[in-house]
Amino acid sequence: MAAGTGGFAAELLDRTWDDVVVGGGSAGSVLAARLSQEPGRRVLLVEAGTDPAPQSGPPGSPVLTGANWDHTASVGDTEPGAGRQYPYLVGKVLGGSSAVNGAIALRGLPADFDGWAAAGCAGWSWADVLPYFRGLEADADYGDSALHGGHGPLPVRRPAPERLSKAAAAFLAGCRAAGIPDRPDLNDGGTGAGPIPGNLAGRHRVSAADAYLEPARERPNLAVADRAEVTRVLVTGGRVTGVELLRDGRVHQVRAGQVTLCAGAIGSPLVLQRSGIGAAARSAALGLPVTADLPGVGGNLIDHPMVPVWSAAAPGVCADDDPWHEAMARIATTGDLPDVNLLLVANVRGAAIPGIGAVLGSDAGISVGALLLAPRSRGTVELTDADPKAAPAIRLRLATDEDDLRRLMNGVRAAWRVVRSAPFAPMAARTFLWTERMVEDDTLLRRAVANFVTPTWHAAGTARMGPAGDDGAVVDERLRVYGVTGLRVADASVMPSIVRAPTNLTCIMLAERAAGWMR
Ligand SMILES: Cc1cc2nc3c(=O)[nH]c(=O)nc-3n(C[C@H](O)[C@H](O)[C@H](O)COP(=O)(O)OP(=O)(O)OC[C@H]3O[C@@H](n4cnc5c(N)ncnc54)[C@H](O)[C@@H]3O)c2cc1C
Structure with missing residues (x-):
């Protein structure tokens, strides 16, 4: 059989x-x-x-053609098929x-699962799920410990500080300059900036x-x-x-x-x-x-909405096989719980990401995105016809909740501080779309967030x-x-x-x- x-x-x-x-x-x-x-x-x-x-x-670059469903989603608060697709x-x-x-090999945070349990899902608290997160991984950096596992099926490792790409090293230095502390293990659930754990063997996902x-x-x-x-x-x-x-x-x-x-x-x-x-x-x-x-x-x-700040990399910043995802920060812009990831995506070539390829042309792109971690906005996925071949209606309604918009605005401001920091600014030959004035002005920023927000396929x-x-x-x-x-x-x-x-x-x-x- x-x-x-x-x-x-x-x-x-x-x-x-x-x-x-x-x-x-x-x-x-x-x-x-x-x-x-x-x-x-x-x-x-x-x-x-x-x-x-x-x-x-390059390691961590997603496959976006040839092995994917060709669904289309409406991003904002419009009928499926209308508005931004x-x-x-x-x-x-x-x-x-x-x-x-x-x-990217990150676990949900303890508060997520404790929230599920509090909403009536008995048996899903952090204490209930942690043994399974430990059991699934073979963490090359932390091995068997109270928080990690050393012998599970999935290899997990972080890039060593001395092997970070130029962009990733500059991003972490930029976070420090912006007042974000180091967090060497982002899977410990706290705030801070650090290397991204990846489920990679050598260069391969x-x-x-x-x-x-x-x-x-x-x-x-x-x-x-x-x-x-x-x-x-x-x-x-x-x-x-x-x-x-x-x-x-x-x-x-x-x-x-x-x-x-x-x-x-x-x-x-x-x-x-x-x-x-x-x-x-x-x-x-x-x-x-x-x-x-x-x-x-x-x-x-639900998807994590992200607002990227894209730049063309300065010459010599991105090597051909630099990984896409090596560093990020998790921050709390409002309250105690982390609500935004600042995600560096480096070494993006050509048309790899929908929408940005045409702007980048032949340049390598780097983005510092503000990704909203616990969005309140909710969308729908529905059949449009009983015929299995009919395209579904996917309506994301990203950032349609006022609180989501506000936190994304905070996130973009934090991303902008890193992009303009002394260590990171030399990485960018030029930054697209965003200006100091847009980031400073509430009305312009609100409009820009609503216009530039993208899904992350989560x-x-x-x-x-x-x-x-x-x-x-x-x-x-x-x-x-x-x-x-x-x-x-x-x-x-x-x-x-x-x-x-x-x-x-x-x-x-x-x-x-x-x-x-x-x-
Ligand atoms: C481009 C991209 C980048 C991402 N990056 C990350 C990342 O870096 N880190 C991370 O943690 N998460 C990432 N995610 C999200 C994460 O990969 C997904 O949340 C997760 O894989 C979903 O797992 P799943 O089992 O729910 O569904 P999937 O892994 O999507 O599996 C569903 C499977 O069901 C099949 N299927 C669907 N309908 C049918 C049907 N009718 N009959 C038979 N088969 C069917 C599909 O072909 C698919 O193989 C990313 C997702 C995408 C798409």
């Missing part, structure tokens, strides 16, 4: 499986690998994208977004598929169907019986004892909605059966966890979908609120937890 690396035999789709895992991304790779550790358990992992994943250019390029490949991402799935690929009880897109889950009498999928132009109905959706915060709500699991009125309006009336499906879409929250009786909750604290026995969601969708960090490690952590409950 083993899929090996030699391709998938279509007749396996006629078998009955104990578990079907939908989506082979950060969470799905972990879940399929963990469940198939039980030799008698037959596990099918279904992935819409291809196998294997590509590597990219942004390519929403989440991963479509084995490893999912972990195979195309920036390889280590995806969840590399770390978890690859070592499991020869197991006889695990099969991986690539290029197979699940259209809906099959439900009879309130119990899941399998999935319907499209592969090589054919429709298959695959039988399963349990189904877990790990299709990501865009993919999972769409599968649920196509299965008639969502707001009943919306299902009926699309001509779908009403399988479970869960109005929260597709709501609560979609979360669209099938959120919550206690029974919470109308917007889609799954319970063990990630079981309300009203459908045998169906779970275990991916970025279930986060009640987004963590104050990029989301990959948190998705791996929550899949480890789901696997523990399902074994």
Whole structure:
């Protein structure tokens, strides 16, 4: 039954499986690998994208073509398709977004998980999740300690101070000059500036598929169907019986004892909605059966909004293979909790990032971005048609909340101080769009933030966890979908609120937890 690396035999789709895992991304790779550790358990992992994943250019540079869904999102408070549009390029490949991402290996902060627990998600406090964060990593710098793990599947390391690129060293010096203290381990949750932990082996990103799935690929009880897109889950009498999928132009109905959706915060709500699991009125309006009336499906879409300050690098600042992500700062602009990351992105070439390529021309770009960590704005992802080929409506509504706007303005001011600091200023040949006057003036800054804010592809929250009786909750604290026995969601969708960090490690952590409950 083993899929090996030699391709998938279509007749396996006629078998009955104990578990079907939908989506082979950060969470799905972990879940399929963990469940198939039980030799008698037959596990099918279904992935819409291809196998294997590509590597990219400089370390930490994301893959934005060839291995991505070509979704488009509306950024601001406009109807989908109207207003400013942004390519929403989440991963479509084995490893999912972990195979195309920036390889920044940061955990959510203790306050994030304590907040989930306080909102009624029992068992998700920091004390509950820390053992899993420790268990997933092999941290080359801190090893086995109260906070870190030394022997997990995912390698994590930080760049050594003497090996930082010119831009990263200048950024950290600029932070110091701006009054931001050093924070050598950004995974200890505090504020300060420091080297970015990365899930890299040498120059290469280590995806969840590399770390978890690859070592499991020869197991006889695990099969991986690539290029197979699940259209809906099959439900009879309130119990899941399998999935319907499209592969090589054919429709298959695959039988399963349990189904877990790990299709990501865009993919999972769409599968649920196509299965008639969502707001009943919306299902009926699309001509779908009403399988479970869960109005929260597709709501609560959260991403980290970022406002970048882009510059063309001065000659000689960026070497060809300088990593993209080596240094950042986490700061609290209002109150005690960190609310903004100042993220350096260096050595960006050509058209790598939507929107900026044309401005940069042949120059290497460097950006210091203000990324809002705990946004309040919420968007939606919805089917526009029952046809699985129809593009979804993704409406981000970034920075539409007044508090988000205000904190992003604070963040841009902090980023500007670093950009203009004596150590960092020589890194930039010229800075685009922003001027001292814009940053100083409240009215101009507010308008600029609203106009320049971008998503960061950290979609979360669209099938959120919550206690029974919470109308917007889609799954319970063990990630079981309300009203459908045998169906779970275990991916970025279930986060009640987004963590104050990029989301990959948190998705791996929550899949480890789901696997523990399902074994
Ligand atoms: C460009 C980019 C850069 C990022 N940078 C970072 C970073 O540096 N650090 C960080 O921590 N986070 C980063 N993130 C975010 C992080 O990678 C994601 O939050 C995380 O990988 C999501 O995990 P997931 O399991 O929820 O979904 P994914 O990893 O996206 O996996 C979902 C999988 O399901 C598949 N799928 C979807 N629909 C179907 C279907 N109907 N049938 C079958 N398969 C389906 C998809 O093809 C995909 O492989 C980045 C994301 C992107 C896109």
